[in-house]
Amino acid sequence: MKAAIFLGPEKIEVSDWEMPKISDREILIKVHYCAICGTDVRTFYHGHKKVIPPAIIGHEITGEVVEIGKNAKTDLKKGDRLVIVTSIGCGNCKLCNRGLYNLCPDTKAIGYYYQGGFAQYMVIPEPAVEQNAWVLLPESVSLLDGSLVEPLSCVINAQNYLNIHEGDTVVIYGGGPIGFMHAVLGQAQGAEKVIMVDPAFERLERFAQLFSDLILVDPGKENTIEKIKQLTDGVGADVIITACPAKQAQMESFKIAAPHSRISFFGGLPKDDSTIFIDSNLIHYYEISVFGAFASNRADYQKAVDLISSKKIDASKFITEVIPLEDIVKGINLVKSGTVLKVVVKVQE
Numbered sequence: 001m002k003a004a005i006f007l008g009p010e011k012i013e014v015s016d017w018e019m020p021k022i023s024d025r026e027i028l029i030k031v032h033y034c035a036i037c038g039t040d041v042r043t044f045y046h047g048h049k050k051v052i053p054p055a056i057i058g059h060e061i062t063g064e065v066v067e068i069g070k071n072a073k074t075d076l077k078k079g080d081r082l083v084i085v086t087s088i089g090c091g092n093c094k095l096c097n098r099g100l101y102n103l104c105p106d107t108k109a110i111g112y113y114y115q116g117g118f119a120q121y122m123v124i125p126e127p128a129v130e131q132n133a134w135v136l137l138p139e140s141v142s143l144l145d146g147s148l149v150e151p152l153s154c155v156i157n158a159q160n161y162l163n164i165h166e167g168d169t170v171v172i173y174g175g176g177p178i179g180f181m182h183a184v185l186g187q188a189q190g191a192e193k194v195i196m197v198d199p200a201f202e203r204l205e206r207f208a209q210l211f212s213d214l215i216l217v218d219p220g221k222e223n224t225i226e227k228i229k230q231l232t233d234g235v236g237a238d239v240i241i242t243a244c245p246a247k248q249a250q251m252e253s254f255k256i257a258a259p260h261s262r263i264s265f266f267g268g269l270p271k272d273d274s275t276i277f278i279d280s281n282l283i284h285y286y287e288i289s290v291f292g293a294f295a296s297n298r299a300d301y302q303k304a305v306d307l308i309s310s311k312k313i314d315a316s317k318f319i320t321e322v323i324p325l326e327d328i329v330k331g332i333n334l335v336k337s338g339t340v341l342k343v344v345v346k347v348q349e
């Protein structure tokens with residue numbers, strides 16, 4: 001089969017790779033599409049501690065079932081179209097028992113520890129089969145649009161904590177694909193105002209045209225704190241999401257937070273520079289809640305599929321490029337350049 005093989009930082013080669021064989025408890029998938037994630041870009045440039053080359057990365061995967069091991073415990077049938085769930089837990093710890101596979105201390109992810117989707121075929125490994133680590137795609141969702149389910153599921157996991165409802169003002173730092181997914185999901189939850197902040201303002205403006213009713217703030221030209229206060233009658237925002245790896249955004253979020261507001265640190269910070277300073281009395285006196293979010297679980301994938309299937313979220317708006325597997329490095333660089341929203345690799349010819 002054809003695969004994009006990660007050989008080390010800045011080295012991906014598209015060539016022949018041995019066709020994976022399944023054990024009698026595994027399932028073989030023909031991969032159709034795999035979208036490029038910001039994490040894939042970081043792995044390409046800097047490597048990743050869980051990706052040991054030679055390896056096949058990619059975790060925003062749609063495909064179809066082509067072979068089922070005779071002892072695999074599953075209801076899947078050949079030809080079923082599905083999205084693969086990324087986080088596979090150990091299956092035995094307290095967190096796994098609660099279904100929080102994403103937080104298992106021994107989590108092994110598809111596209112990191114296990115082979116990912118930048119290849120024509122992949123195996124659903126036995127622990128993943130045991131955890132039903134997939135969601136079926138209904139006829140109403142194309143395999144291409146389905147590649148948006150994984151990133152959207154992560155956004156859903158974050159917003160599960162935030163209780164966004166009618167009348168809320170939501171501020172999002174970061175105008176990348178994840179920022180826009182937060183914006184659109186916030187609107188779908190009934191937010192009255194969605195405000196996006198990004199110093200790459202030209203890009204923010206360009207992509208905002210794909211969506212509707214977004215208020216944009218250019219921190220290079222205006223004082224974000226004053227602007228948000230002005231937009232909220234001096235009260236501040238009900239929900240703030242930092243969808244960018246920026247300390248500045250995390251620290252500023254407390255200064256624009258309304259009493260009883262919820263803050264989500266969706267984006268992580270660089271690992272050697274992840275300490276921030278905040279006035280903790282703001283949290284105390286104003287009853288501000290701060291949440292983290294990391295990856296997602298099966299139920300979030302199912303919600304993402306339902307939102308796309310019911311057209312509450314139009315996945316195709318986020319997909320600005322579809323490229324062949326041969327062009328994967330070009331695609332990674334497009335994502336890095338920030339000139340696109342989602343780049344999806346069409347794996348089958």
Ligand SMILES: [Zn+2]
Pocket residue numbers: 037038039059060150151
């Ligand atoms: Zn991803």
Ligand SMILES: [Zn+2]
Pocket residue numbers: 089090091092093094095096104105106107
């Ligand atoms: Zn576990």
